[in-house]
Amino acid sequence: MRTLFAALTGLALSLAVGVASGADKLKVGYIYIGPIGDHGWTYQHNEGRLAVEAAFGDKVEVVYVENVPEGPDAERAITRLARDGAGIIFTTSFGYMDPTNRVAKNFPDVKFEHNTGYKRQSDNVSTYNARFYEGRYVIGQIAARMSKSGVAGYIASFPIPEVVRGINSFMLGAQSVNPDFKLKVVWVSTWFDPGKEADAAKVLIGQGADIITQHTDSTAPLQIAAEQGAHAFGQASDMIKFAPDTQLTAIVNNWAPYYVARVQAVMDGTWQSHDVWDGMSAGMVTMAPYTNLPDDVAAVAKETEAKITSGDFHPFTGPIHNQAGEMVIGEGEVLDDGVLLGMNWYVKGIDDKLPQ
């Protein structure tokens, strides 16, 4: 029995090696949480994948698995790509963090890049994320300038730091224009349910919001805003074609430069494990064209964008107070990344109670 086992394992290994050595192209793998057609999160990662294909042409072979649930299936899907001879694998959802690290230990020669996580348990794992909150500050400013009612509606998914940070940044941006600006937050407990997102948008508009912004993936809120004469912002990708007269701008997740650079690094043999949290300065977060705005509002938005890009300004610059009115950080100081990464409190002025 034991010899049979050994023989089978030997066969398995030889097959795996055969696949790996058979290709001189670099194989690049992607694991997606949703369908490519979501026009939000996964869509933008896929745009990045296409950019890798365009940049390297015949020198790479790019494969992906979509709709991979964040459970036991993730580890298998990642392992499959690694066994299939992938040289570098991008896993593009937070829930893939532990599976990615576990697989990485078994495949020391494969490079792993995990998106939005913080664990790097071996030196062939990198983490990368984008400072989306930089864009949220800009749209917060626009919202406060464009709103007639002084109320914006925020469709939020889940109370994780990423989302809370976005809400705070938006509010700080809005308060920099109008200190009395009001923000209504609705948690829909989903990243993606067009119907429910649409319902939330309608409810918010019904409650007096005339600007809608969202941290969910579908284009539905934008369409509702268009229908009801409100304004809104695109999320993750430029959604202008869904609401040509409504979208003011969009925060675009631009992974393409990062993906191209990392694949290049593997080819050059210069790839190293790192933790990257890039924003506008590195072009990882970009703003879609400012549309449906008066020139002066657009000009201010562009100026803020330029200041954030150049590093002259950080959205979380003090003084910042929390909801209890306590000062979190004083005049002129900037919240450090550790605080930002674990953010689970609201800034002063937000009416909502943060679900704990």
Place this chain on the structure above:
Amino acid sequence: MTALEAVLLTIITASTPLLLAAIGELVVERSGVLNLGVEGMMVMGAVCGFAGAHITGSAAVGVVAGLGAGVAMSLVFGFLTQTLVTNQVATGLALTLFGLGLSGLIGESFTGLPGVKLTAIHIPGLSDLPFVGPVLFGHDVLVYASIAITVLVAWVLTRTRIGLVIRATGGNHHSAHALGYNVVAVRYACIAFGGACAGLAGAYLALAYTPQWIENMTAGRGWIALALVVFATWAPFRVAVGAYLFGTVWIMGLYVQGIGIGIPAQLLAALPYLVTIAALVLISGNRVLTKMNTPACIGQPFVPDR
């Protein structure tokens, strides 16, 4: 527009697809067939509805295409469960799987394209009334259709010969057969009707609710529709009440958050389901109410012995 008006309108849009799909399934179940493939038929209705409207530029064509897709899917189910007497539960689940996959394939070329919106019907005079106008007379054709179909189903089931045959088929297919009714044919017709309604519900999602095509855009509404039928103890008007109750609890969950009351979002999201269970317990406490409409033969296969 007042806040109340806005909430009512939102509730109506949220409830309509549930009502459409549920009323169709009700007829299917009253004939003694359990089709768990509502989600699959609905999502096919959505993608074909969108595609039809996008290609021709006419929302009406979209509605018809959605309806057709629902019927086509239901006939697959009908052929398997009626002609080949396969297990209805498993076939329905497989139909959902198949529908989700096929709709994704068909929809690949339609994702991210702007949709055609089903416009509201303007009734001169009535639609312009304050409050009553927008709430009662400012809807698209499918909202009215959902109500009309409910009334029609209630009338047909209780007042007509066709209804009698359907109920007999669901109540005791052997007797119905002995009386000379073609059980399989009746069930085929009911299944097709259910498919048509599910297709309309899907079309409503892709043409009126959120005019676009996105994979899995039904997001579990087909399952809720199924639950509503049982919740309503197979009575048409109670399906309407259930659909609107569910829609109301759903929207209110979002509404109270907007006002800023600190209740966990998960509790609010789970509320419609808890309310449904509670209401169901109340209803089934009354045995007469449940027994009356329950199709005794539900889910059981029938093979005519010539």
Place this chain on the structure above:
Amino acid sequence: MRLQLQVRSQPSRAMTALSPVIAIALTVCVGGVIFAARGLDPLHALYVYFVEPVTTMWSIEELIVKAAPLVLIGAGLAVCFRANLWNIGAEGQFTAGAIAGGAIPVMAPDLGPWVSLPLMLALGMLGGMAWAAVPALLRNRFGTNEILTSLMLVYVAQYLLDWLVRGPWRDPHGFNFPKTVAFQDWHLLPTLGFGRVHLGAVFAVIAVVVLFVLMSRTLKGFEIRVSGDAPRAAGFGGFSRPRTVWFCFGLAGALAGLAGICEAAGPIGQLQPHISPGYGFTAIIVAFLGRLNPIGVLLAGIVLAISYLGGEAVQVELGLSDKTAKVFQGVLLFFILACDTLIRYRVRWVAGRR
């Protein structure tokens, strides 16, 4: 011309063996057409889909990992369905089991190695049972339809888990991300073989054997079958319907709960918002594909697992979208179900109308 079915006097033995073969042959034909239509070499695609998942040790192990929860849940459901009880809420019972068992590593992490794991498994089963007890109670007490209550409780369980891992049970050092602490080594099920196969697979096999004996060799099994096939006769025979309801729901709930904690303490190693890729629902298909027979469930679980792994393989190796895989899976199920008809019926083409 129309199809006509004729009941066989007894199920055909030949067809019992042949029907899966015919089903797979038909699926292969249709699948080949689908793949060819997508511009692929049909033979190669079919090989990748069906054969490759069983060619390497790794994929066989992964197959077992995938099949174990399906078989565990499906076996319990098969008993329920035999008794004509429509428990379609196994997904919720799975989640409840994971929550109950996961309470130990989260709330009592210092409990000794020898106590923790058995306690977790026991709590997992109890959790699933408790969740299944609600529809059973409502049915026995108020006559409430169990299809609906069990289904509704799925959502409630999922939101409960969601709330726990985002709130009270959140890992204090996890940057407020929604997950519990990673389970310690002694909270994890021992693995077998080289990869991720864990004790859950053994439990699945045990469950299949025990339930097979229970259903075919014991009075309890007879009671369940009679209660399902002929409730009135069962009543005359002195079998209590409420007792059958309690037993079947309790059993199915316990097995689903066990599957839940085995996944949490196995491949996942913690609690997080999503712990099941729809195992509870897929297991319903497994139960029916297995003809509500525990041994059949075992085979059906493996077939379903192959179809998932194969679907993934064609994505990676042939660049086919997962929608094609889903369609293919649907077609496979249709054929398997349709061919089962041949066992109990003779199919004839008859000319004209009746």
